[in-house]
Amino acid sequence: MLEITNLHVSVADKPILKGLTLSVPAGEVHAVMGPNGAGKSTLAHVLGGKPGYEVTAGSVTFRGEDLLALEPHERAARGLFLGFQYPVEIPGVSNVQFLREALNAQRKARGEEPLSGGEFLKLAREKAALLKMDMEMLKRQVNVGFSGGEKKRAEMVQMGILDPAFAVLDETDSGLDIDALRIVGAGINAIMRSADKAVLLITHYQRLLDVVAPDKVSVLADGRILETGGPELALRLEAEGYDAVLA
Numbered sequence: 001m002l003e004i005t006n007l008h009v010s011v012a013d014k015p016i017l018k019g020l021t022l023s024v025p026a027g028e029v030h031a032v033m034g035p036n037g038a039g040k041s042t043l044a045h046v047l048g049g050k051p052g053y054e055v056t057a058g059s060v061t062f063r064g065e066d067l068l069a070l071e072p073h074e075r076a077a078r079g080l081f082l083g084f085q086y087p088v089e090i091p092g093v094s095n096v097q098f099l100r101e102a103l104n105a106q107r108k109a110r111g112e113e114p115l116s117g118g119e120f121l122k123l124a125r126e127k128a129a130l131l132k133m134d135m136e137m138l139k140r141q142v143n144v145g146f147s148g149g150e151k152k153r154a155e156m157v158q159m160g161i162l163d164p165a166f167a168v169l170d171e172t173d174s175g176l177d178i179d180a181l182r183i184v185g186a187g188i189n190a191i192m193r194s195a196d197k198a199v200l201l202i203t204h205y206q207r208l209l210d211v212v213a214p215d216k217v218s219v220l221a222d223g224r225i226l227e228t229g230g231p232e233l234a235l236r237l238e239a240e241g242y243d244a245v246l247a
């Protein structure tokens with residue numbers, strides 16, 4: 001589903017990704033772990049199409065198409081979702097407005113009819129319930145005054161509503177308390193665990209992987225994937241640390 005081959009990316013002329021190769025087939029949850037500054041968020045941003053990330057070599061194909069040639073909104077319309085490490089606040093726009101606009105823009109791009117206000121609210125209620133989020137919170141401005149954990153949960157509600165084929169989740173577990181972590185993990189399973197979907201799950205902690213249970217685990221260090229294994233690799237990293245495992 002997602003094929004990243006020998007990807008080199010520079011930010012402000014500084015090489016960050018240095019020949020990253022990673023393949024994520026449909027049906028797979030692939031966890032990416034790695035030390036701070038390794039390039040994990042850079043990978044997420046370049047997949048999402050954030051400006052300022054210069055691809056100097058390599059390729060990314062998504063469902064057989066050249067992902068890097070597409071604008072961010074085109075990537076979204078084709079089923080790519082990006083969950084941010086630091087979700088942005090959008091003052092003056094409510095979650096409900098934002099999510100309905102985003103969903104209907106994607107539906108339009110796919111040649112589907114927009115959802116009416118009533119249909120959208122029904123969908124939003126269902127997905128908010130899945131993440132145990134109060135509908136009142138969805139009526140508030142996007143992320144404004146939300147705690148770190150609330151932002152992450154709101155993002156998962158967004159993912160549920162947009163129903164992407166592929167989710168790149170960047171440290172979705174950061175800032176979550178223990179109960180919220182279980183709810184978010186279960187939400188990822190409910191929304192994304194399917195034979196025709198896949199997830200790239202960037203995380204530092206085994207506790208999210210205890211809930212989401214990845215099929216594969218890769219270590220990203222120094223701008224490359226240095227090792228790929230099964231779930232046991234995450235347990236080894238937790239026990240021994242990056243230096244020992246990569247030595």
Ligand SMILES: Nc1ncnc2c1ncn2[C@@H]1O[C@H](COP(=O)(O)OP(=O)(O)O)[C@@H](O)[C@H]1O
Nearest residue numbers: 011012014016035036037038039040041042043
């Ligand atoms: N806009 C930027 N300008 C200069 N350096 C950057 C910029 N963004 C990221 N970097 C650098 O790129 C490296 C990788 O960052 P990042 O992808 O955020 O790492 P990770 O998410 O793995 O912790 C870091 O050394 C960081 O300082």
Ligand SMILES: [Mg+2]
Nearest residue numbers: 040041042085
């Ligand atoms: Mg990061």
